[in-house]
Amino acid sequence: MDIRNSKEIIKDILERYNFASIYAGSSNTLGLESSKNFVDEHDALDFLYSSAVIGSKALGIFNELPFFHINTPLRAECLLVTFTLPKKICTPVVVIKTAEEIIAKLTMSLKLTLEYKVPVTVVVTANALNNYAEFNKSNSDMGRISPYISKATFKQTISQDELKEIYDNISKSLKQSFNKEYNGEVFSLHSKHGFFPDYFLPAAHTENITFLKSKVVDVYESEKEALLSFFYENYNITLEVNSVADRVFPKVNDLLCPGCPFVNILNKGVDTDTIIYTDIKCEGVKKAFSELNFISIDGYIGIISSEIKVPTLFVGYASSYKPHYYKFLTKCGRMILLSDTGINKINGFTFIKHPKKLGNTKNTLYPYSCNNIKDFSKVRVKLNKCSCSKDNTPCNVIEKTLCPAIYKAANNMLVDADMCNGCLACKAVCGKGAIS
Numbered sequence: 001m002d003i004r005n006s007k008e009i010i011k012d013i014l015e016r017y018n019f020a021s022i023y024a025g026s027s028n029t030l031g032l033e034s035s036k037n038f039v040d041e042h043d044a045l046d047f048l049y050s051s052a053v054i055g056s057k058a059l060g061i062f063n064e065l066p067f068f069h070i071n072t073p074l075r076a077e078c079l080l081v082t083f084t085l086p087k088k089i090c091t092p093v094v095v096i097k098t099a100e101e102i103i104a105k106l107t108m109s110l111k112l113t114l115e116y117k118v119p120v121t122v123v124v125t126a127n128a129l130n131n132y133a134e135f136n137k138s139n140s141d142m143g144r145i146s147p148y149i150s151k152a153t154f155k156q157t158i159s160q161d162e163l164k165e166i167y168d169n170i171s172k173s174l175k176q177s178f179n180k181e182y183n184g185e186v187f188s189l190h191s192k193h194g195f196f197p198d199y200f201l202p203a204a205h206t207e208n209i210t211f212l213k214s215k216v217v218d219v220y221e222s223e224k225e226a227l228l229s230f231f232y233e234n235y236n237i238t239l240e241v242n243s244v245a246d247r248v249f250p251k252v253n254d255l256l257c258p259g260c261p262f263v264n265i266l267n268k269g270v271d272t273d274t275i276i277y278t279d280i281k282c283e284g285v286k287k288a289f290s291e292l293n294f295i296s297i298d299g300y301i302g303i304i305s306s307e308i309k310v311p312t313l314f315v316g317y318a319s320s321y322k323p324h325y326y327k328f329l330t331k332c333g334r335m336i337l338l339s340d341t342g343i344n345k346i347n348g349f350t351f352i353k354h355p356k357k358l359g360n361t362k363n364t365l366y367p368y369s370c371n372n373i374k375d376f377s378k379v380r381v382k383l384n385k386c387s388c389s390k391d392n393t394p395c396n397v398i399e400k401t402l403c404p405a406i407y408k409a410a411n412n413m414l415v416d417a418d419m420c421n422g423c424l425a426c427k428a429v430c431g432k433g434a435i436s
Helices: 006-015 041-053 099-116 160-177 207-214 221-235 261-268 283-288 297-304 323-328 387-391 396-401 425-430
Strands: 003-005 021-024 058-062 078-082 093-096 120-124 132-134 216-220 240-244 275-278 312-317 335-338 364-366 406-409 412-415
Touching: 003 006, 006 099, 006 132, 006 283, 021 041, 041 058, 041 078, 078 099, 093 099, 099 120, 099 132, 099 160, 207 221, 216 221, 221 240, 261 312, 261 396, 261 425, 275 297, 297 312, 297 323, 387 412, 396 406, 396 425
Parallel strands: 021 058, 058 078, 078 120, 093 120, 216 240, 275 312, 312 335, 335 364
Antiparallel strands: 003 132, 406 412
16 A cells, blocks of 8 residues: 655646646645746736647646636646635636545546646645545556647637536536535535535536525634635625634644654654754655755765764665665664565664654664554543643644644644544653643
8 A cells, every 4th residue: 555645646646747837836836846937826827828728738836826717728738726715716626625535636627627628726725735645656647739829829719608518517527526415514625524515616607506505504713704705706605604613723834744754753763963864755854854864875875884973864765775784884873764565674673663662772663654654543632731722822742743633623732533643743742741
């Protein structure tokens, strides 16, 4: 089983589509770089649309998607990724709420923009983005249309009747693939367990949300204003809502996967004067831990084979380790190998069954890797010992673990049992004894 963090899954799929024109203006670029510099997001959107019209695959990653009109058919894909709902819908919108949905919904969105020749917007929620899921790599690239431009290229237009027919057909395709019905859950974009429609289409096409006109729905207080505005502005629907206990997601950039091995290693497994090397190039880890030095395992062996006196550590995959490396591991060299193949025995290494057993002196075989994160007993917060809840102060644990499973609700610090893998990194850094 190949487990990947969400950002890696999204990046892998997008990179295999060979986009020729890319705009990455969001604070979370998913590791992708823009094709050129842009004045603003409106400028970038014009560039991407024009590129797709002449047949160059176009990808945009936006903090907030500007409104624009669809008036010319595309000759190549134009995918627009954002992490919040657009204020005003101007394209078909597919919502990805969980990590398990990423492959199916992202692939569907790419097929829609290619087949129906209109841009498609994908909204990736915080729950989906800061998580992990099983990843089955497949060749999903459907080929590339060669760029072509003529005098007639931009004279082609899509009439309102044609656009309506396109949206009708897209609605049928989406309804067939994602036919979710409201079951009385809390109406929430961000909560994994809350209900939210899988997709939206511009104003005249509201088949998948007409049920809202006759129901009173529960919403989280933190989402209430945004949801009321979204449905009124786009569908002229005034939601009748009941506010329920608020759930506030941590406002921390670049959250890591729940159970990320590097959190335990960096917070617990090394002394402060240790120079740390790794060949694991996770974009989230690179941003979160600037002290890491990226080098191959052979490069690290070359370093410690010299006369050095500073303690060093290499973090890599067990599958990359070769037995002859051990003779180079002197008092200045140390390795923590992440078990990526289920192996639990390497000569000269101590295998730990749980991340909490990690020490800072021995060569260690970690119980899992980034690609096969294990689940242990879930943790809970002892609210009577949690000063963050009592004093309504920022949670130090969130800042140090960057874990999306920790959140605040009704002024209490809580742990999402579905996201938590029980690594206990939070317990190690709490300092208040509030986590068990």
